[in-house]
Amino acid sequence: MARKQGSHSDITGPKVRAAALRLIARHGYAAVSMRQIAAEVGIQAGALYNYTPDKQTLLFDLMHGHMVDLLGAVEAADFDGTALAQLEAFTRFHIQFHLPRADQVFVSYMELRNLSDENFATVEAKRREYENALERILRVGEVEGTFHIPDPRITTMAIIAMLTGISNWYRAGGRLETDKIEAIYWDMVRRSVTA
């Protein structure tokens, strides 16, 4: 029963990636089998290989795709104004981008060690690029005199860890609205870099 109605490549392809993302986020790359992914989509394991050359590439595509989306969005955001305004924009951007992408964020942070060396290097470079966007803002603020930062690189890592940590407790439909979360975290970020 191949080629059921509406069951074309353009539909199954995204379904495969969505199923893989969901399952890997919940159980981890190594714990999820190609057969489980296929079952989630409603096909046989062999058919997955119409959409990915192998399991490793499927993982890489998910993680790399996420980083490309992130860098595209941060570039489009194009922060400007004072360093303080830029830092606020970055903080709110980070939260707004990451909160609705819980699975992507989870996979992108947890499955780094399951990437091949080459794939790891590619993803890591993208992550580094994102971190640099924040570090640049911090350095501008330091020069401006708005910020007091003993070590911009460390402060960068500290802020990103703090913000990304939201994913550890945030649940959609929970106690707090997104803008309330933004306000609380921006408050902490601002205070932590200003005198």
Place this chain on the structure above:
Amino acid sequence: MARKQGSHSDITGPKVRAAALRLIARHGYAAVSMRQIAAEVGIQAGALYNYTPDKQTLLFDLMHGHMVDLLGAVEAADFDGTALAQLEAFTRFHIQFHLPRADQVFVSYMELRNLSDENFATVEAKRREYENALERILRVGEVEGTFHIPDPRITTMAIIAMLTGISNWYRAGGRLETDKIEAIYWDMVRRSVTA
């Protein structure tokens, strides 16, 4: 060739846990086989079952042991003085405890989803207890008037995420000494909760 010289239970047991910790930290629980762990210790896979009833329990023992150590240490530390002094003590304690335990920290944060429901609940309760130690300090400072914290629970999670994030970039023998790291992070933590 069983019972080689000095190859007793008291020696092999710790070796098994050390090998499991190392391998799981590097490759993940699901990706590490009992045969790999055994090979690292220098025994056959079957012999592992003298030291653990099964693979799941081995993981649980590592994670639960870490949390028990952590809670024991935080209790022994017995922070006192003003809320600010307590927060500084907690911050420095967290860094000092976690930095030399990179593998334990990594496993304890990454492998939660590979615990059985019951084991997860046990470990999660311990983690919650640790978080509460910090939250209590924040609430005292809020009452004291030293801190300005809109939501103590969230600030707790934010601070812990920030501090634990050190493990993401810290490498022993790197650019920064432990006390320098402590100073930088304490500076950020202090500013983020004080006006």
Place this chain on the structure above:
DNA sequence: TTCCCAAATGAACAAGCGTTCAGTTAAATG
């Protein structure tokens, strides 16, 4: 209506998995 071929199936492959267990070894005990 006929044909094409993208998109599936389903069986097969060798390899590896966690776990069990009868048998072997050698340090410790009497």
Place this chain on the structure above:
DNA sequence: CATTTAACTGAACGCTTGTTCATTTGGGAA
């Protein structure tokens, strides 16, 4: 020196793994 037994080996168990491929299916084009 003889015996006991904790610690280990090595083979086997049934099952799952990622991946391949000959075969089947059926929607769309001619």
